[in-house]
Structure formats: structure tokens, C-alpha cells
Amino acid sequence: MxxxxxxxxxxxxxxxxxxxxxxxxxxxxxxxxxxxxxxxxxxxxxxxxxxxxxxxxxxxxxxxxxxxxxxxxxxxxxxxxxxxxxxxxxxxxxxxxxxxxxxxxxxxxxxxxxxxxxxxxxxxxxxxxxxxxxxxxxxxxxxxxxxxxxxxxxxxxxxxxxxxxxxxxxxxxxxxxxxxxxxxxAHPVGTQVSVKDPSHGTVSGAFAGIDDNGVALLRLADGSMRAIHAGDLDLVGG
Structure with missing residues (x-):
């Protein structure tokens, strides 16, 4: 086929x-x-x-x-x-x-x-x-x-x-x-990544896994969590 x-x-x-x-x-x-x-x-x-x-x-x-x-x-x-x-x-x-x-x-x-x-x-x-x-x-x-x-x-x-x-x-x-x-x-939880967010520009943080729907989660420097629904993660320094 x-x-x-x-x-x-x-x-x-x-x-x-x-x-x-x-x-x-x-x-x-x-x-x-x-x-x-x-x-x-x-x-x-x-x-x-x-x-x-x-x-x-x-x-x-x-x-x-x-x-x-x-x-x-x-x-x-x-x-x-x-x-x-x-x-x-x-x-x-x-x-x-x-x-x-x-x-x-x-x-x-x-x-x-x-x-x-x-x-x-x-x-x-x-x-x-x-x-x-x-x-x-x-x-x-x-x-x-x-x-x-x-x-x-x-x-x-x-x-x-x-x-x-x-x-x-x-x-x-x-x-x-x-x-x-x-x-x-996948790249391990805690890996430093960045993503271009259409609403907030480039956002950097630590990869915190994916939620139940496969949405990427980033832990920001202030400890807050951000869901990334679109865009590509880039490994910082990778």
C-alpha cells in the first residue's frame, strides 16, 4: 500500500x-x-x-x-x-x-x-x-x-x-x-528551551513535560507554568 x-x-x-x-x-x-x-x-x-x-x-x-x-x-x-x-x-x-x-x-x-x-x-x-x-x-x-x-x-x-x-x-x-x-x-524534563509565542514573543523556560492532550508545558523563571499550544521548541544551547 x-x-x-x-x-x-x-x-x-x-x-x-x-x-x-x-x-x-x-x-x-x-x-x-x-x-x-x-x-x-x-x-x-x-x-x-x-x-x-x-x-x-x-x-x-x-x-x-x-x-x-x-x-x-x-x-x-x-x-x-x-x-x-x-x-x-x-x-x-x-x-x-x-x-x-x-x-x-x-x-x-x-x-x-x-x-x-x-x-x-x-x-x-x-x-x-x-x-x-x-x-x-x-x-x-x-x-x-x-x-x-x-x-x-x-x-x-x-x-x-x-x-x-x-x-x-x-x-x-x-x-x-x-x-x-x-x-x-523526548528531551528530558528540565531541559532549557525557548519558543516563539505569537502573543508574547520569545519565551524561555524549563521543559516540564506535556499535558494530557500533548500540549507542551514550560516552567518559567518565576516558577509559573505556561502551556505552549503552537510553535516549535528550541533547545537552548543545543
């Missing part, structure tokens, strides 16, 4: 267009591209089209009994973390960063982008398998550079299996357990 195309503007955009035309996209179906000409990440960032990297999207169909859709970013992070550990056994300092990045020793290895259409969420995932793009003000790394070269199609099959496993658990009411698993794989 993995459809591969040589070149496309964006796998996320393509699936959103199909949903907009009323097409039914079953869970477990993936669209994977060799190259993207207009890939994107969160906040309009460019999503590298490096050949040999994984660039793909899938769909989660929302049900009335599901947790909040925003938690799917964290669930997807668990799937990516799991498959990276499978492809690169023994890889150390591999941590999830709220809400959508996978870092190795502080350098970005993978990113996730969620976009919603009606009762469907398109989940886009990019992983640097063979090529680490140059990104301004952000360190990047690839599995190949870390000594764990992995073929794109092998990675795709393994990721699809990991994603299906965690998505099934999410649908079946296991979000509390998945939340705890995410915390065990």
Missing part, C-alpha cells in the same frame, strides 16, 4: 488534493516521492528534496472517540523513533523534540507535518537517510553520516509498519500509554 512517484510538488499537498476531490484514502496507504519540488515543513519551511531521503505522507481517519488530533504529531514521532532505532541499533542521544522533530545529538534527523482536511489528517514525514540538507541556524544529520545507511524503500516499509501499530493503539484508547512512551524518548 505504498505508492512511489519519481517527482511531485509535495506528498502532503497531493493527498490533501485527493481528499478535496472526495477520494477515499485508506489508513495504511502511503505516497512516497523520490523528489519533491515544493516540499514544506512547519511554518512554511522548505522540506529538503535530497534524493535517497524518505519523503512521504499518509492519512489518519478521525473517529469520534479519538484523542485530540494534535496528539498525532507525537504518535508519528514515536513511529519514526522506533524505525530509526530498528535501522540504526545502538544509536545514542536520539531524542524527540516537541512537537515534531527527531534529533540526534541536537542535530535534526527527521520532521513531521500534520495538515487536516475535514475528518482526515494528512501526516507528512521527512527523514534524512542519505543526505543532510544545509538549513540556516539549524544543525542537521543523516543516518548515512552516522554510519547507518538505509535504503529508502526498506525504511518506507518499516515505517509503515511502525505507524500502523501506534495508530491502531491511538484509535483503541491507548493515548495515555503512548504519551508516557513519548516522554521517555
Amino acid at each position: 505504498i505508492e512511489t512517484v519519481a517527482e511531485i510538488d509535495s506528498t502532503n499537498a497531493a493527498l490533501l488534493a485527493r481528499l478535496g476531490r472526495g477520494e477515499v484514502i485508506d489508513e495504511g496507504a502511503w505516497l512516497v516521492a523520490d523528489r519533491q519540488t515544493a516540499g514544506r515543513g512547519r511554518a512554511g519551511r522548505v522540506w529538503s528534496d535530497g534524493y535517497g531521503n524518505f519523503m512521504g505522507s499518509t492519512v489518519a481517519q478521525l473517529r469520534a472517540t479519538d484523542p485530540l488530533p494534535q496528539s498525532l504529531a507525537l504518535v508519528a514521532g514515536l513511529a519514526v523513533h522506533g524505525v530509526v532505532q530498528e535501522c540504526a541499533p545502538g544509536l545514542t542521544d536520539c531524542l524527540l523534540k516537541w512537537p515534531n522533530d527527531l534529533l540526534v545529538s541536537g542535530a535534526k534527523l527527521a520532521g513531521i507535518l500534520l495538515e487536516r482536511h475535514a475528518d482526515a489528517v494528512v501526516v507528512g514525514i521527512g527523514v534524512n537517510l542519505s543526505f543532510a540538507p544545509d538549513v540556516p541556524d539549524r544543525a542537521t544529520v543523516s543516518l548515512a553520516r552516522l554510519g547507518h545507511g538505509t535504503a529508502r524503500d526498506v525504511f518506507a516499509e518499516r515505517l509503515a509498519a511502525h505507524w500502523q501499530a501506534v495508530l491502531t493503539r491511538w484509535h483503541c484508547g491507548e493515548w495515555p500509554a503512548l504519551r508516557q512512551e513519548w516522554l521517555l524518548r
